[in-house]
Amino acid sequence: MLVRSSLIAVAGLSTALAAAVPSQLFDQAVYSKLSATAALSATAWPEYTASNGSWATFDDSDWTTAFLPSTFYALNHRHTVLCPATTPSSTNGSDVDWLVLARTWSAPIFSPSLSLEEAWVHDVGFSSWVASAELALGANETAQATLMQEAEYLASRFSSIVGCTRSWDRGDGDFEVIIDNMMNLQLLVHAAEISGNGTYLEMATSHANKTLTNQIREDGSSFHVIDYSPTTGDVQWSGTAQGYSNSSTWSRGQAWGVNGFALMYNATKDITYLDTSRRMASYFVDHLPDVGVSYWDFDAPLPSTLDTSASLIASSALLLISSLESSLSNSTGAQFYSDAAVTLLSNIVEQGVTEWEGASLVGNGTVNNRADPPNNNTGIIYGDYYFIEAGNQLLSLGLANCTDGSPAVGSSSASSGSSSGGSSTVSCASSPSSSSTPSSRASHLRPPSLARWLSNARRSWMDL
Numbered sequence: 001m002l003v004r005s006s007l008i009a010v011a012g013l014s015t016a017l018a019a020a021v022p023s024q025l026f027d028q029a030v031y032s033k034l035s036a037t038a039a040l041s042a043t044a045w046p047e048y049t050a051s052n053g054s055w056a057t058f059d060d061s062d063w064t065t066a067f068l069p070s071t072f073y074a075l076n077h078r079h080t081v082l083c084p085a086t087t088p089s090s091t092n093g094s095d096v097d098w099l100v101l102a103r104t105w106s107a108p109i110f111s112p113s114l115s116l117e118e119a120w121v122h123d124v125g126f127s128s129w130v131a132s133a134e135l136a137l138g139a140n141e142t143a144q145a146t147l148m149q150e151a152e153y154l155a156s157r158f159s160s161i162v163g164c165t166r167s168w169d170r171g172d173g174d175f176e177v178i179i180d181n182m183m184n185l186q187l188l189v190h191a192a193e194i195s196g197n198g199t200y201l202e203m204a205t206s207h208a209n210k211t212l213t214n215q216i217r218e219d220g221s222s223f224h225v226i227d228y229s230p231t232t233g234d235v236q237w238s239g240t241a242q243g244y245s246n247s248s249t250w251s252r253g254q255a256w257g258v259n260g261f262a263l264m265y266n267a268t269k270d271i272t273y274l275d276t277s278r279r280m281a282s283y284f285v286d287h288l289p290d291v292g293v294s295y296w297d298f299d300a301p302l303p304s305t306l307d308t309s310a311s312l313i314a315s316s317a318l319l320l321i322s323s324l325e326s327s328l329s330n331s332t333g334a335q336f337y338s339d340a341a342v343t344l345l346s347n348i349v350e351q352g353v354t355e356w357e358g359a360s361l362v363g364n365g366t367v368n369n370r371a372d373p374p375n376n377n378t379g380i381i382y383g384d385y386y387f388i389e390a391g392n393q394l395l396s397l398g399l400a401n402c403t404d405g406s407p408a409v410g411s412s413s414a415s416s417g418s419s420s421g422g423s424s425t426v427s428c429a430s431s432p433s434s435s436s437t438p439s440s441r442a443s444h445l446r447p448p449s450l451a452r453w454l455s456n457a458r459r460s461w462m463d464l
């Protein structure tokens with residue numbers, strides 16, 4: 001035990017790269033911006049920022065509808081469970097009840113005006129987050145019924161010939177599956193848990209297994225789209241819709257994959273899924289450009305345009321893997337992924353937060369660079385969601401403290417005796433007044449490759 005913690009300390013020093021948790025994650029500016037967004041009328045949902053920095057909004061059937069209420073559920077969790085002693089205020093100084101906002105902005109998801117088929121289609125998995133968030137608060141018949149309807153609809157998109165749920169409805173000859181849909185599988189997992197019906201779980205593992213076989217390349221990178229034959233289940237085509245080329249790696253798709261496989265490991269404890277998530281995470285981290293944040297596609301010619309949303313999704317996924325490594329008593333792995341996440345978050349703040357004046361929390365996102373005209377250089381609602389979620393994960397892992405300096409309730413640093421995770425190499429200089437830019441030391445850091453990091457850790461171990 002003692003030996004293990006000195007290994008972490010030495011390994012931490014040997015990288016000399018671990019950045020500090022950026023205080024901007026917990027800054028008052030976060031709460032002010034979100035309460036300003038919440039003050040918009042809940043009849044049009046923010047998705048990305050227009051060129052003047054204001055939100056461009058869409059109706060409640062848009063695939064991104066759930067991200068704003070999910071952000072509010074996450075802040076409710078932060079300020080009722082993790083940090084109950086801190087209550088951030090809105091722009092006008094009044095306290096904010098994030099749960100009220102979450103429910104206001106998710107109302108149409110609980111009573112949709114359109115059918116699931118007409119509204120979210122394959123993105124129903126994202127919509128189901130609000131029902132899952134309600135169920136995490138306690139028994140709730142409305143939320144349970146909503147979640148089961150959503151799962152039933154997703155199950156209706158499953159083909160036993162292909163072994164996957166269908167993404168786009170392109171026509172009778174095509175059965176397209178996008179890497180993003182790894183994020184849908186939690187809906188099936190939750191439905192199996194609630195109903196005890198194992199078919200939902202089988203569908204989820206089948207989709208994950210097919211995706212692993214056909215969509216993830218040897219080097220851990222991914223295809224955005226696979227087109228299967230609906231009649232034989234064979235792969236007819238592999239390529240991209242939103243990426244740079246048919247053989248490239250679209251960075252947001254890669255990030256969804258890292259997250260989706262880590263979640264499937266958490267649900268099933270099948271180590272194959274964790275290994276896949278680790279491989280995809282290594283690809284993401286090892287291929288970050290010098291600026292330290294992903295461009296919209298890992299193969300796009302440089303200079304290009306950043307996608308902070310991909311890096312935010314990946315940061316959260318890296319923190320999830322870190323917690324999963326801890327659950328396997330793999331403190332070396334846990335430390336590697338949390339260091340990589342904190343470094344990535346520091347770079348995101350440096351590039352997309354400190355000089356950003358738009359309505360979103362983070363700028364420099366790319367919505368779709370293959371749109372006509374390309375939609376880049378924006379704030380994006382799902383990037384913002386993961387900015388909040390990553391903050392919650394850092395609090396839970398004990399890698400950041402609440403703004404009053406106390407460890408989050410239930411975090412690794414609140415429960416004494418744990419040596420995994422929270423080493424002294426990362427600390428959150430988070431007081432509401434410290435909104436200074438991160439030290440230049442933290443700028444443009446690249447996380448070390450896993451192989452290099454582990455070999456340094458091993459060398460330090462041999463030296464002891």
Ligand SMILES: *[C@@H]1O[C@H](CO)[C@@H](O)[C@H](O)[C@H]1NC(C)=O
Pocket residue numbers: 035036038039090091092093094
């Ligand atoms: C302050 O703002 C919140 C939302 O941001 C709003 O609900 C509240 O009514 C406002 N209070 C005052 C006194 O303006």
Ligand SMILES: *[C@@H]1O[C@H](CO)[C@@H](O)[C@H](O)[C@H]1NC(C)=O
Pocket residue numbers: 050051052053054056
């Ligand atoms: C910002 O641009 C959007 C989209 O072009 C427009 O609808 C909106 O009115 C503009 N807002 C302001 C404050 O100028």
Ligand SMILES: *[C@@H]1O[C@H](CO)[C@@H](O)[C@H](O)[C@H]1NC(C)=O
Pocket residue numbers: 103106110134139140141142143
């Ligand atoms: C159940 O969830 C719905 C939708 O958010 C909410 O309006 C309702 O208050 C919740 N009920 C309980 C008992 O928490």
Ligand SMILES: *[C@@H]1O[C@H](CO)[C@@H](O)[C@H](O)[C@H]1NC(C)=O
Pocket residue numbers: 152155197198199200
């Ligand atoms: C389990 O779920 C599947 C998929 O929705 C459904 O076809 C089947 O009827 C369900 N089984 C039971 C016993 O409810």
Ligand SMILES: *[C@@H]1O[C@H](CO)[C@@H](O)[C@H](O)[C@H]1NC(C)=O
Pocket residue numbers: 202203205206209270272
């Ligand atoms: C998916 O693969 C795992 C092994 O990694 C296996 O246990 C599981 O049964 C497979 N699921 C299906 C539906 O084939």
Ligand SMILES: *[C@@H]1O[C@H](CO)[C@@H](O)[C@H](O)[C@H]1NC(C)=O
Pocket residue numbers: 239240243244245246
């Ligand atoms: C991908 O391949 C399809 C046909 O196979 C082609 O129409 C499309 O333009 C290609 N996409 C890119 C980005 O090159």
Ligand SMILES: *[C@@H]1O[C@H](CO)[C@@H](O)[C@H](O)[C@H]1NC(C)=O
Pocket residue numbers: 263266267320
């Ligand atoms: C991981 O699984 C546990 C146990 O089912 C669950 O409580 C937790 O919410 C899951 N974590 C995530 C990030 O889904």
Ligand SMILES: *[C@@H]1O[C@H](CO)[C@@H](O)[C@H](O)[C@H]1NC(C)=O
Pocket residue numbers: 278325328330332333334336450
């Ligand atoms: C610990 O984590 C690293 C990084 O994911 C991995 O390469 C290694 O195999 C893990 N070790 C164990 C014992 O699981």
Ligand SMILES: *[C@@H]1O[C@H](CO)[C@@H](O)[C@H](O)[C@H]1NC(C)=O
Pocket residue numbers: 291304305306351352363364377
């Ligand atoms: C980030 O966006 C700003 C404009 O909002 C732009 O000036 C800057 O060049 C972008 N940064 C990078 C690294 O692309």
Ligand SMILES: *[C@@H]1O[C@H](CO)[C@@H](O)[C@H](O)[C@H]1NC(C)=O
Pocket residue numbers: 303304305369373374375376377
């Ligand atoms: C970003 O979008 C603009 C406007 O649509 C476009 O002109 C530019 O080529 C895009 N940048 C890159 C690197 O693709």
Ligand SMILES: *[C@@H]1O[C@H](CO)[C@@H](O)[C@H](O)[C@H]1NC(C)=O
Pocket residue numbers: 398399400401405406407413422426427428
């Ligand atoms: C959080 O606070 C505890 C107790 O004051 C302290 O031991 C720990 O180092 C702090 N953690 C971070 C990440 O700052």
